[in-house]
Amino acid sequence: MQRSENFFAHLGMKNTQGRNHLLDVLEKTEIPLTAEDIYLKLKEKSIEINLSTVYRILDLFVAKGIVSKSTSSISNKSQFELAKKEHSHHLVCIQCKKTLTLAGCPLKCYEKKLKNKTQYDITGHKLEIFGYCPDCKFFANKQEE
Amino acid sequence: MQRSENFFAHLGMKNTQGRNHLLDVLEKTEIPLTAEDIYLKLKEKSIEINLSTVYRILDLFVAKGIVSKSTSSISNKSQFELAKKEHSHHLVCIQCKKTLTLAGCPLKCYEKKLKNKTQYDITGHKLEIFGYCPDCKFFANKQEE
DNA sequence: ATTCTAAATGCAAACTATACGCATTTGCAT
DNA sequence: ATGCAAATGCGTATAGTTTGCATTTAGAAT
Numbered sequence: 242m243q244r245s246e247n248f249f250a251h252l253g254m255k256n257t258q259g260r261n262h263l264l265d266v267l268e269k270t271e272i273p274l275t276a277e278d279i280y281l282k283l284k285e286k287s288i289e290i291n292l293s294t295v296y297r298i299l300d301l302f303v304a305k306g307i308v309s310k311s312t313s314s315i316s317n318k319s320q321f322e323l324a325k326k327e328h329s330h331h332l333v334c335i336q337c338k339k340t341l342t343l344a345g346c347p348l349k350c351y352e353k354k355l356k357n358k359t360q361y362d363i364t365g366h367k368l369e370i371f372g373y374c375p376d377c378k379f380f381a382n383k384q385e386e
Numbered sequence: 387m388q389r390s391e392n393f394f395a396h397l398g399m400k401n402t403q404g405r406n407h408l409l410d411v412l413e414k415t416e417i418p419l420t421a422e423d424i425y426l427k428l429k430e431k432s433i434e435i436n437l438s439t440v441y442r443i444l445d446l447f448v449a450k451g452i453v454s455k456s457t458s459s460i461s462n463k464s465q466f467e468l469a470k471k472e473h474s475h476h477l478v479c480i481q482c483k484k485t486l487t488l489a490g491c492p493l494k495c496y497e498k499k500l501k502n503k504t505q506y507d508i509t510g511h512k513l514e515i516f517g518y519c520p521d522c523k524f525f526a527n528k529q530e531e
Numbered sequence: 532a533t534t535c536t537a538a539a540t541g542c543a544a545a546c547t548a549t550a551c552g553c554a555t556t557t558g559c560a561t
Numbered sequence: 562a563t564g565c566a567a568a569t570g571c572g573t574a575t576a577g578t579t580t581g582c583a584t585t586t587a588g589a590a591t
Contacts, residue, residue, distance in 0.1 A: 255558055257568065276549080291570045296549060298568090312457045317464070317578090318548065332506055341504060348513075351492040355515065359486060361477055363517035368493075370500065372508035400587055402539065421578080436541045441578060443539095462549090463577070 252305050259290050263298050264307075272331065272340045273311060273320035311367050334374035343370070397450050404435050408443050412453060417476065417485045418465035456512050479519035488515070 244264065249256040266274070266282050274282075276295045283290055299321050302308035309324040313333075332341040352363050372378075389409065394401040411419070411427050419427075421440045428435055444466050447453035454469040458478075477486040497508050517523075 255567065257558070259569075293550080293571080294569055300550090312462060317457060319462070332500065332504060332508075334506070335509065341506070343500070347493060347496040348515075352515070355477065355488070359477060360520040361479070361486070361517040362523040363477075363515060364480065365517075366513065366515040368511065368513045370493075370497070370508060370511040372506040372510075375505045378507040400538065402587070404540075438542080438579075439540055445579095 252307070254301065254305065259294055260298055260301075262288050262290065263295065263302070267302075267308060267321065267323050270322070271342055273313075273322040275313075275316070275318045275320055277318075279321070313369070330368045330370065332370045332372065334377055335371050336373055336377040339374045339376075341374075397452070399446065399450065404439055405443055405446075407433050407435065408440065408447070409452075412447075412466065412468050415467070416487055418456065418458075418467040420461070420463045420465055422463075424466070458514070475513045475515065477515045477517065479522055480516050481518055481522040484519050484521075486519075 244261070249260060254260065262283055263279060266279050276292065276299055279299075280290065280292050280295045283295075299308060299310070303310045303321070306324055308321050309328070311320050311322075312318070313320050328346060330343045330346060332343055334340070346368075348366055348368065352366065355361070356363050389406070392401075394405060399405065407428055408424060411424050421437065421444055424444075425435065425437050425440050428440075444453060444455070448455045448466070451469055453466050454473070456465050456467075457463070458465050461483075473491060475488045475491060477488055479485070491513075493511055493513065497511065500506070501508050
C-alpha cells in the first residue's frame with residue numbers, strides 16, 4: 242500500500258519502511274491491535290521488524306496524533322488503532338474475545354453536559370463494553386447453574 | 387472497622403486479618419486504588435502485609451464479586467474498587483491526575499438498545515473520561531501555542 | 532482448650548509487557 | 562556520492578503482576 246510520498250515528511254518524520262508497514266497494518270484492521278499483534282501480522286508477511294521498533298513507532302504515531310492508544314481491561318495490554326475523526330467503541334465477548342465495532346458514540350452529549358458541570362476541559366474518553374456474544378451466551382448461562 | 391462476623395464465611399472464604407484490612411481500605415476510598423496504593427495505605431497504618439498477598443486477596447475479591455477491577459489507560463496499572471450496585475465513572479485530569487467521581491452512568495439506556503441490536507448478553511462496561519481540571523487547563527492551553 | 536488440616540501468607544524468584552542504551556544502519560539533505 | 566542525524570536491532574533493564582514453596586493461621590474436629 243502506498244500513501245502519499247510526503248505523508249510522513251509533513252509530520253516531520255522520516256519515511257521509513259517500518260513506519261509504512263505499521264501504517265499498512267493499522268489501516269487494514271477494524272479492531273485495535275496490540276504491539277505484538279502488529280509484530281506477528283508483519284512476521285506472517287515475512288516482514289521482519291524488531292518488537293522494540295514496533296513499540297517505538299507506535300509511541301511516535303501516538304505522539305503525532307496518527308494513532309490512539311488504549312488499554313484493554315481484559316488482556317491488560319495496550320491497544321492501538323488509527324485515530325479517526327469519528328471514533329468508535331468496541332463490544333467484546335468476555336469468553337471468545339470476539340469484538341464488534343459499534344457505530345457512533347453514546348457520549349457526545351454527555352461530555353458537553355459534563356464540561357459545563359465540572360469546568361473540566363474534556364479531551365477524550367475511553368469506553369469498552371463487555372458481554373457474551375450470541376455464540377457464547379447460551380453456554381455461559383449453563384455454567385452458572 | 388468490624389463487618390458482620392460471617393461476612394466472609396457466607397462467601398466461602400476464611401475470615402483473615404489481611405482480608406479485613408483490605409476491605410477496610412476499599413470501603414473508605416472514593417476512588418479506585420491500585421494494589422500498591424492499598425499496600426502503602428496499610429503500611430502507613432503499620433499494618434504489614436505482603437504485596438503478593440494484596441494481589442491474591444484482590445483477585446479473590448474480584449472472583450467473588452466483592453470488588454471490580456479495571457485498568458487505567460493513563461497509568462497502565464490495575465485499579466480496584468468495591469463493586470457497588472450503582473457503579474460510577476471517573477473524570478481524570480491528564481496532567482495532575484486529580485480524579486472526580488461522576489454521579490450516575492450515562493450508558494444505562496444505551497446498553498439496553500445495544501442488547502437488542504447486537505444480541506450480545508451485555509454484562510458491563512468500562513468508561514473513563516479524560517481532560518484538564520480547572521487548575522491545569524489554563525496552563526495546558528498556554529503550552530500548546 | 533488442644534490438635535489437626537486445609538487454606539492463607541511471606542518471601543524470593545519467575546514472568547510479561549514495555550522501555551532503554553548503544554552500536555549499526557538508513558533516509559535524506561547537501 | 563557523501564555525511565550526519567535519526568531510526569533500528571539487539572540485548573538488557575524495569576515495572577507490574579504471578580507463582581512455587583516453606584511457614585503460619587483460621588477454624589473444624591476432638
